[in-house]
Amino acid sequence: MDAFKNWLTDHYGNGAVNRHLSVVSGLFKYAMSELEDHIFRNPAALVDRKPVSNISQATGLTFEESEQLLRGAEAYGLRCSAVVHVLLLTGMRVSELVNADIEDLGEERGHNVLHITRKGGRKQTIVLPPSAWEALTKYHGNRASGPLIITRTGRRITRQGIWDMVKRLCRRADVREIRTHDLRHTCATLALESGKSLEAVQDLLGHADPRTTRRYDRARNNLDNSPSYALDAQLRAVASRRQVEAVLDEAVEVLVDEALREVLATAELVTT
16 A cells, blocks of 8 residues: 555645545445455555645736736637636636536626536536626627537537647747636635635635534625626726726827927928
8 A cells, every 4th residue: 555655646746645545545444344254454544644735736827917818818719718717707616617507697686697516516606707707798699508618519618628728828828837727726816815805715716614604694795795806807907007008108109200200300401
């Protein structure tokens, strides 16, 4: 079993090593209960687990990188734009996006929402901020039913398909290569930087919360206080600043050209 652990360590991170060992341990526990006359001990139970940091090792994007990625996705195509806007602005898992249908879209109390199925089959309603809703609306066109995201042949897209899409997008948009899960990490870190509380972000991501007292106000407030709105506003602000800078640069260039022409005209008059 130690040799198996060493092999896992050479090929996976600490978290993955522990999960593999837990699976083996669970298998032995089941075998001991069903084959108690043949299997008497669980060798995996004696293997020390690898230490796992409480700090995520995922590399999220900055606000500027995120805005650049969104612009690149819009230039790439309607489907890519819809996928990246939804993943980055809502923090949902890729599997949750893959399994969602157009029929899961809706409206609640003035909010555009998507009903998704979390890990373990738990249902949750999440906000789709304006940018994500607009991207989805443009992508769906006249399509009113079926998978939320489809392939070019009309089938439900797969996790691998989205992974490949994001990988190609990073190259096209000149953004450092990230994994699809890094979009979820980016959503969380940027939402926190935008001033949203840790509890609000925890609700957004669908993480388990043992503090049962919060369940009484979560259903009432999680839409109004969704971090997706703050994140969307910040990224729109970055895009607006970029547009203003471009306009100012163009105006300065025009003024310089006009001034240069006046100087040349004056020089001609003096020489004549």
